[in-house]
Amino acid sequence: MKSEHIFADNLSEVVWLRLKRLSSHQLCAKVILGRTSTMPDASLTEKATGMAWAIRSAVGYWETKSGGLNSRVLSRYYALLQISIAEQIASGDERCTLPAIQRHTEQGHGLFTVAADTGDFPSSYLVGCLKSGHFPSYCKARGMDLKKFAFERRLRERPNEVERAHMVSLADLLRRVPELQNVTQEYMGMHPLSFHLAKQPSSDLEQQFDQMGMSMIGSIYDAKTLTPALKTTSAIAICPVGYQLTAEQANSLDLPIRDFEDKKNSLSGLTLPTGQLEHSAQEHWYEGLRLHESGYCGSSIMVPYWGLEDVFTLHLVILYAFSIVTRYLPSLWHEIEDGKLDHLRSLLEHYLVVVDNVLPRIALERMTGDSVHAKQSGSVFSLT
Incomplete structure (x- = not known):
């Protein structure tokens, strides 16, 4: 690229x-x-x-x-x-x-919507993907596999529990928009499903390097062979703005960062859910993540839906759902x-x-x- x-x-x-x-x-x-x-x-x-x-x-x-x-x-x-x-x-x-x-x-848009039995809009408004039509064709062209979640045909009745697990609500789609993460709580009363991340120093030495704007890439060695390590672990924190998130909640999400704990940041004094990210010792921590940033948000990660981490596709599905509401x-x-x-x-x-x-x-x-x-x-x- x-x-x-x-x-x-x-x-x-x-x-x-x-x-x-x-x-x-x-x-x-x-x-x-x-x-x-x-x-x-x-x-x-x-x-x-x-x-x-x-x-x-x-x-x-x-x-x-x-x-x-x-x-x-x-x-x-x-x-x-x-x-x-x-x-x-x-x-x-x-x-x-x-x-x-x-x-x-x-063959159609390749998406469909249906109302759930309970809850209020937009949490009650569910979106499903199909095996035919434009959306699955587009995803396939992008190398994104929807087979595990796609339906043979659109549902005409309210989904049962198994079908519901293969669908995603419009509310949860909106919660994934990185640029909305600081207002999701205000509008929908729920924490977002897209989070701004920041690396936390895991040692005093690393903190000194960070403060000097330097990197410790390539300086981590395997204790037994004294050769550069292939893998290392970085401490990564979720930085909430406009909402609260605990380590317990963070651990329930399907994120590549694991083992979150509530830890107090030494510089800001804030308690942040901080987890561990394993990555190549020769790369920056963010190089192995699918991060999104824009003029409206810092580097953020999105909780996958249908196995997808793609922001463009997310907007395509959200706008499809709202287009159905406006028309029908x-x-x-x-x-x-x-x-x-x-x-x-x-x-x-x-x-x-x-x-x-x-x-x-x-x-x-x-x-x-x-x-x-x-x-x-x-x-x-x-x-x-």
Whole structure:
């Protein structure tokens, strides 16, 4: 993966400019060739034309400014849907063309929703994935396996206990959005399922190194052979903001960090759930984790759902669920807009700001295969 560094006063604007450039089929052809060694001219032309069209379609949906909240929900869902199509076409696989992907989209979205017997919305609103349709096809193209959780067909009745275990509630999906972790407690009365992490010094020597901005990578030796150790363990803390989380709660989550204990941080004086992460002794602790960061959150880890740790896919599923509510559940949507669930309207407004400002960079990375680092010009980060 290559890195693209962007420096600008208006980061959102310049990311949009980089994304919109791919509405050109000639530039799309360059992106596709950058992800494969060679491709026949006819195949390249077909793929580049289809990719450029999907991006133009996505931008058209994304730039929909008029209309109410329901219009924004629908337009953002279809924008991400088109981005996922463009991403599939952008791969080096000659078979991934617009007509080939259409064979899956014709079978539907690949997702479905159903209400649970108990609880309030959005905890009672469940989302399931199917074995056919666009979503499982897209996940397969990304190397994400849904077989263990996918249904043969959508449920027409309320799920039983076994079926419920293969579904995820809309509330739990929203709790996984890293940029919402500091407001999840306020809006839904539950702790988030995405957490900002920070390394904690596990010894006085390591604390001295950390304070000097230095690393102890490569300095850990096996006591028996006196050779550099292959594995080491780092102390990693969850840093709650706007909510409380105990070590007991952290241990109940499916995180790669294990054996959490409530420990007092020597610098801040705060008691934080602190666990152990095993990783290569020759790597930084964060290199083995699937971390997400943006202008709205620090480096954070998400509790997997359906075995997935993918943030883009998370947003695709959330927007699908809300799109069903806006189209087919008018009474429920009324309660969200100006009824007893109006706090969720505020949450949705907050969430859509995140979508509009965070997802374009992720979309750009997905299609080009490059990591994009956008930094404010003149900031200390722009000098590195």
